[in-house]
Amino acid sequence: MIRLTIIDDQRLIRAGLRMLCESTPDLAVVGEGSNGLEAIRLAAEFSPDVTLMDLGMPGLGGIEATRQIVASNPASKVLVLTTFDDDDHLYPALAAGATGFLVKDTSPVDLLSAIRRTADGDFLFSPELMRRIVDRALTASSDIADAAVPAVSLTVREHDVLGLVGEGLSNRDIGDRLHIGVTTVKSHISNLMEKTGCDNRVRLAIFAKGAG
Missing domain, CATH: 3.40.50.2300 (Response regulator)
Incomplete structure (x- = not known):
């Protein structure tokens, strides 16, 4: 409940x-x-x-x-x-x-x-709002993109999930796109946050855009 x-x-x-x-x-x-x-x-x-x-x-x-x-x-x-x-x-x-x-x-x-x-x-956030948030963050400082991409080792699946987070997709939408369960998506996002040092989804999306 x-x-x-x-x-x-x-x-x-x-x-x-x-x-x-x-x-x-x-x-x-x-x-x-x-x-x-x-x-x-x-x-x-x-x-x-x-x-x-x-x-x-x-x-x-x-x-x-x-x-x-x-x-x-x-x-x-x-x-x-x-x-x-x-x-x-x-x-x-x-x-x-x-x-x-x-x-x-x-x-x-x-x-x-x-x-x-x-x-x-x-x-x-809707994908449109997430894109606005990320674009504003990246535009606010020309240093953000460079600072947001420390060297990290990602699996192929983590790379796929990261890209979809950057597009603003929800956990469910990511799961549907990659044909995996929501619980698995959450596990990947948790691992991505730990590897990248991003403490929330918005920062992870900004990282994804910078890495892209």
């Missing part, structure tokens, strides 16, 4: 999200909040598997709430669900420690899948 909290300042949206999530047997909503302070309190009280976080809220917003939640518990998983997908929202949310970023016109099926994947340890 995946336990989650829903944080959004609009009551109708919270009610719709709760109804959607509780329509499936593997998700349980353990709390709702309308601002960042309530998000922090609920995270401390319930330790949810996933916090579904809006960004634009009165008082303390979602970005600062995400930062404080992750600072208190680095293992926390915050999935941003917002109206805006512009860089002014995406990059601060990423810097705050969000593990995923979706817009509110995401389909119900895709949202439920995103919650499950986030709980399972996946970094949840």
